[in-house]
Amino acid sequence: MTISPPRTAPVVAPAVPEKKARPPLHRRIWRDRVMLMLALPGLLYFLVFHYAPLFGYVVAFQDYQPYLGYLNSPWVGLQNFATVFSDSRFWDSIVNTLQITVTQLVLFFPAPIALALLLHSVMSEKIRRFVQSVVYLPHFIGWVIIVSIFQQILGGAGVLPDLLAGVGLPRWDMMTDPDTFPLLVTLQLLWKDAGWGTIIFLAALLSINQELYEAAAMDGAGRWRRLWHVTLPGITPIVILLLILNLGSILSVGFEQILLQRDAVGAEAGEVLDTFIYHYGVRDGQWGAAAAVGLFKAVVGAALVLGANKVAHLLGHEGVYRGAAK
Amino acid sequence: MEKPSTPGLVAKGAVLLGVTLLVIYPFVGVLGTSLSDEVQIARSGGFVLLPTDPTFDAYRAIFDGGTVTRALLISVLVTAAGTLASVCATIGMAYGLSRREVTGSRIILMVALFTMLFNPGIIANFLLVKELGLLNTFGALVLPSLVSAFNLVVLRSFFMGLPGELLESARMDGAGDLRILVRIVLPLSKAVLAVVSLFYAVAYWNAFFNALLYLDDTEKWPLPLILRSFVLQGRTLESIASSEAPAPVQAIQMAVLVVAIVPILLVYPFLQRYFTKGVLTGAIKG
Numbered sequence: 001m002t003i004s005p006p007r008t009a010p011v012v013a014p015a016v017p018e019k020k021a022r023p024p025l026h027r028r029i030w031r032d033r034v035m036l037m038l039a040l041p042g043l044l045y046f047l048v049f050h051y052a053p054l055f056g057y058v059v060a061f062q063d064y065q066p067y068l069g070y071l072n073s074p075w076v077g078l079q080n081f082a083t084v085f086s087d088s089r090f091w092d093s094i095v096n097t098l099q100i101t102v103t104q105l106v107l108f109f110p111a112p113i114a115l116a117l118l119l120h121s122v123m124s125e126k127i128r129r130f131v132q133s134v135v136y137l138p139h140f141i142g143w144v145i146i147v148s149i150f151q152q153i154l155g156g157a158g159v160l161p162d163l164l165a166g167v168g169l170p171r172w173d174m175m176t177d178p179d180t181f182p183l184l185v186t187l188q189l190l191w192k193d194a195g196w197g198t199i200i201f202l203a204a205l206l207s208i209n210q211e212l213y214e215a216a217a218m219d220g221a222g223r224w225r226r227l228w229h230v231t232l233p234g235i236t237p238i239v240i241l242l243l244i245l246n247l248g249s250i251l252s253v254g255f256e257q258i259l260l261q262r263d264a265v266g267a268e269a270g271e272v273l274d275t276f277i278y279h280y281g282v283r284d285g286q287w288g289a290a291a292a293v294g295l296f297k298a299v300v301g302a303a304l305v306l307g308a309n310k311v312a313h314l315l316g317h318e319g320v321y322r323g324a325a326k
Numbered sequence: 327m328e329k330p331s332t333p334g335l336v337a338k339g340a341v342l343l344g345v346t347l348l349v350i351y352p353f354v355g356v357l358g359t360s361l362s363d364e365v366q367i368a369r370s371g372g373f374v375l376l377p378t379d380p381t382f383d384a385y386r387a388i389f390d391g392g393t394v395t396r397a398l399l400i401s402v403l404v405t406a407a408g409t410l411a412s413v414c415a416t417i418g419m420a421y422g423l424s425r426r427e428v429t430g431s432r433i434i435l436m437v438a439l440f441t442m443l444f445n446p447g448i449i450a451n452f453l454l455v456k457e458l459g460l461l462n463t464f465g466a467l468v469l470p471s472l473v474s475a476f477n478l479v480v481l482r483s484f485f486m487g488l489p490g491e492l493l494e495s496a497r498m499d500g501a502g503d504l505r506i507l508v509r510i511v512l513p514l515s516k517a518v519l520a521v522v523s524l525f526y527a528v529a530y531w532n533a534f535f536n537a538l539l540y541l542d543d544t545e546k547w548p549l550p551l552i553l554r555s556f557v558l559q560g561r562t563l564e565s566i567a568s569s570e571a572p573a574p575v576q577a578i579q580m581a582v583l584v585v586a587i588v589p590i591l592l593v594y595p596f597l598q599r600y601f602t603k604g605v606l607t608g609a610i611k612g
Contacts, residue, residue: 028429034503036430039422041415043434045472050441053450066456118341127342133598134346140590140597142532144550148557148583149352152359152373159355162371191348248443256535260558274448281449282539294447305443 057298060291073288080292089267090293093276094251096181096269100258101250103182108189109246112197113239117231119198120205135195143256146188151175154184175261178269185257200242201235208234244312248305251297273297351375353587360384360580367576383573384581393552394582400464401531401549408468408530413523415473420481421507435482442475448539455540466540467533467548474529477522484518485511521600524593531589549586556582 022028029036060080062073084090115135122128138146153159154174161171174184212230221229255274262270271279273293281290355373361380362370388394419438423431446454451470460466488511496506512519534550541547555561557579573581 025429032428032430035422035425035428037422038418038504038507039431039434040418042419042422042473042478043437045415045469046438046441046475049451049454049470049472050446051437053446053454056446056450056453059449059453115345118338122338122342131342131346134349136598137591137594138349140528140532140594141587142534142550144532144534144553144558145583145586148553148579149356151558152355152580153352157372159371159373191352195345195349252445259535260554264558278448278539282452287449287453291447291449294449298444298447302444 057291057295059288060295062288064287064291066285066287076288080288081296083289084292084296087289089271089276089280092268093271093273097251097253097272100182100185100253100272103186104189104253105246107183107186108194109243111190111194113201113235115194116198116201116205117227120202132195132198135198137195138192139196141192143192143254143260146192147257147260150184150188176264178265181261181265181269184265185254185261188257189254200238204235204238205231240312240315244305244308247308248301250304251301356580356583356587360577360584362574362577364574367574372576381573384577387573387578388581388585394549394556394585396545397547397549397552398585400546404464404467404548405527405530407464408471409523409527411468412472412474412477412526412530413519416477416481416522416526417507417512417519419473420478420485421511424482424485438473438475438478452539461540462543462546463540464546467530467536470536471529471533474526477525481515481518481522484515488514517600520596524597527593528590528597531586549582553582553586 023031056070058070059073061075061077062070063076063079064070064073119128119131122131151158154161156171156173156175158173158175161173165171174180177184208230212234213226216226216230251273253272253274255272255278258270258272259275259278262275264270267279274297277290277293277297280286280293354375358374358377359367359372361382361384362374362377363379363381363383366374366377366379419434422428423435425431455461455466455470460469492510493506496510501509532550534548534554537546537548537551538554541551544551
C-alpha cells in the first residue's frame with residue numbers, strides 16, 4: 001500500500017512498450033465478474049460501516065435533533081466547537097487521556113520487548129513454548145472479565161486490601177482510587193497484552209541474521225555486547241514502527257476498559273476523550289457537540305500519524321505506509 | 327556460544343515462573359471461589375484458590391433458566407451467526423482480491439486497508455446504525471464489525487501464497503473462479519480458516535460495547551453485559567433475587583465469570599498452536 005507517490009517518478013516513457021493494449025474497462029470487469037462479486041459484500045461493508053459514517057460528522061456543525069434528522073436540523077456553524085472548547089470537562093478528559101497514554105508508554109511499551117528478549121534467550125524449546133502459550137492467553141479474555149477479576153483481587157473486599165490489613169496497613173482499594181487510575185489501567189493492560197505484544201518482536205528477533213551473532217562472537221563480543229550491537233539494532237525498525245502507530249493513537253486509550261471503570265473512580269479521573277464523547281452524545285443527547293469532539297479527535301489523530309510518519313522518514317526509517325507496502 | 331552463567335539461568339527462570347504464575351493465579355482463584363460456600367469465602371478473603379469442600383450450588387443457581395441462561399444462549403447464537411457471516415464475507419473478499427490482475431483489486435484493497443488507520447467514532451457509528459434501523463436488533467451486534475481488515479490481510483496473504491501452478495492447471499481443465507475457490511483453495515486453507523474463525527468467534531463472544539450502545543432492551547443483552555451489571559455494578563439478578571439465595575453472591579458472580587471464560591479456554595489450544603509456530607507473523611508483516 002503506497003500513499004505517497006514514489007520520489008523518483010520516471011520522466012521518460014518506459015522503454016519496452018506494452019505488448020498489447022488492455023481491453024476496455026467494462027470488458028475487464030465482465031472478465032473478472034466472479035472475483036469481483038465475491039469481494040463485493042466485504043467492499044460494501046467497508047464503504048457502509050467505515051466510510052459512510054464519516055458523513056455523519058455534518059452533525060458537528062448542526063444543532064442535531066434526532067427527530068429532525070440530518071436534513072432538517074438547523075446549521076449552527078462552529079457553535080458546537082465553541083461550546084466544547086469552553087467546557088472544562090473536555091479539557092479534563094484530554095488531560096486524563098494523556099496521563100494514561102504517558103503512563104502506558106513508559107510502563108507498558110517496553111514490557112513486551114523485555115519479555116520477548118527474555119523468551120528469545122530461552123534455550124529450551126519446550127519451556128519457551130509453554131510460557132508463550134500461557135502469556136498469550138489473557139489477550140483473548142474480554143475486558144468485562146478482566147475488570148471483574150481485578151475487582152476481586154484489588155477491590156474493596158479483595159485480596160490486596162486484606163493483605164494490607166493483615167500487616168497493619170490501611171485497606172487500600174485501588175479500584176476506586178482516582179489518584180492511581182492511570183496505574184491501574186496500565187496494570188490491567190500489562191496483564192492482558194504484555195505477552196501477546198511479544199509476538200511481533202519475537203518475529204523480528206528470529207529474522208536477525210545468525211551470522212551476525214557468530215561474527216560478533218568471533219570478534220570477542222560477549223553476551224551483553226551482542227545484545228547491544230546486534231539484537232537491539234535488529235529490532236529497532238519494528239520498535240520505531242510501533243511507536244509511530246502508538247503516537248497516532250495517543251488520544252485513544254482502551255475505551256471499553258475505561259468505560260467499565262469510569263464510574264467507580266469518578267468522572268474527574270476516569271473520564272477520557274472517548275468516554276466523554278459517549279456520555280456527552282449518547283447519554284446526554286448533545287449530538288452536535290459530541291460529534292465536534294469526535295471530529296477534533298479524528299483530525300488530531302490523523303495529523304499525529306502523518307507527522308510521526310514524516311519524522312520516521314527523516315530519521316531514515318521506513319514509515320507505516322512503506323513498511324506495510326512490503 | 328558460551329554457556330549462560332548459573333545465576334543468570336536462575337534469575338531468568340524466576341522471572342518466567344513469576345510471569346506465568348501471575349497469569350494463572352486469577353483463573354484459579356475465580357474457579358475456586360465459584361465452587362466455594364459462604365464460610366470458605368469469608369475465611370479466605372473473598373478469593374479461594376483451593377476449595378476444600380467444592381459445591382456446585384452457584385452453577386445450579388445460574389443455570390435455572392433465568393437471566394444468565396438467556397444471556398448465555400444469546401451470546402452463543404450471536405457468536406455462531408456472526409462468525410459464520412464474517413468468515414464468509416472475509417473469504418469472498420480475500421479470494422476476490424488475491425489475484426493482482428483482477429480489475430480494481432488494488433483500489434478495493436486500499437479501501438479496506440485504509441480503515442486500519444482511522445475510526446469513524448462512536449457518534450458517527452451510532453447515527454448510522456440508527457439510520458439503518460438496526461437499533462435493538464441483533465444485526466447491530468454483527469454488521470458493524472463484519473470484516474476485520476486484519477483477518478482479511480491474513481487470509482489474502484495465505485491465498486496468494488498457494489502454489490500458482492495448481493490453480494493454473496485447474497483453470498486449464500476448465501474450472502471457473504468459484505469452482506477453484508471451493509474445490510482447491512478452501513480445502514488447502516483449513517488451518518488458517520480455523521484461526522480466522524476463532525479470532526472472529528472470540529471477538530463476538532467478548533464484545534460488549536456494541537450491545538450496550540445499540541440494545542436498550544435488557545432482555546436482549548448478551549453475557550458480557552450481564553456480567554457488567556451483576557459483577558461490576560453489583561446489581562442483583564431478578565431470577566436469583568426472587569428465590570432464596572442458593573449460594574453466596576460472590577460464588578455466583580465467579581460462576582458467571584467461569585461460564586464466560588470456559589469457551590475461550592476450550593478454543594485456545596487450537597489457536598495457540600498457530601501463534602507459537604509463528605504462522606501468523608508472516609502475514610502480519612506482509
